[in-house]
Amino acid sequence: MCSRYYFVLALILILFSEIVIASDTERYELGVGDKVSIRVFGQPDLEVEALLGNSGLVNYPFLGEVKLVGLTVKQVENLISVGLKDGYLVAPNVYAQVIEYRPFYIHGEVKKPGAYPYQPGMTISQAVALAGGMTERASENKIYLSQEKSKSQEALAGVNTNVNAGDTIKIEQRLF
Template identity: 55%
Template sequence: MKYFTPIFSVLLFVSLALLPMTTSAETQNYRLGAGDTIVIKVYGEEALTLETQITNSGTINYPFLGSLKLIGLSIKEVEQIVYNGLKGAYFIEPNVFVGMVLYRPFYIHGEVKQPGGYPYQPGMTVNQAVALAGGLTERASQDKIAISREGSKVESEHGTINSAIQAGDTITIEQRFF
């Protein structure tokens, strides 16, 4: 019993240390879109800290650099754009950080108890989206799920309760026939 606490502490520390790594990897591959809120920081320069929402045109206004088109870019790509823009003309070696504050929402409608838009989190599934929407109605079909991807030319794709969703997706749960 006297070894339980140190072992538990080590396991807790390791699991907490690995948690940000998985979330960070998902965030690094994420592509920005209209409605996402990001934060940009330059170490040692409080005046260059900006928390902003990406506009419908896919842009933000950043001090010294003006309008930046960020739609479709990753967090790392935005860091590089800000770094390149500030380096030389304004700073010798700027230390730039860009992070996600709030993802754009996903939408769910059809046979759910509370249809609407909900905040997206990386790794979400249709099942988790349904839970946020209060669950399925009595007439909902778990076989007739359509997912419309934001910006996709395809009208919608067939989904299952375990399908992964993305920010900006629209999920439709159809009625089942008795």
């Protein structure tokens, strides 16, 4: 009976985490450094893979330059679909996805500071693990997060704080 309870509880937690990650990816806004793929069902000539540069523009067949930075994947699908309906295709079935997210950055008292690939749902704890863990001088109470999206100053954060693509994490030294 007890093991069945834990099994059901674990299943609920797994399903809940999938829902949270799915909602994160639905709200994710494309930015400079993201690599995207756009496909139209049955139209291989309209498949495009592009790395978003500083302009945020992608040259798309028939539509020319399309600005994708700041849009969600759903908004990209709608934009391309509406553009293709305007004299090119009757009912285009457009699918867009992020192939590679722009990196987040971590520096300070971690073993391997630098830029790392972002994954939806990532926390500071997971980011620190990617950077090889904290050094022996690291302070677990002085972790700062600068969010790219809000262009805000560094804010004190905990190890369970969510990290977004483009964010910068700084781990300070602790006083002995």
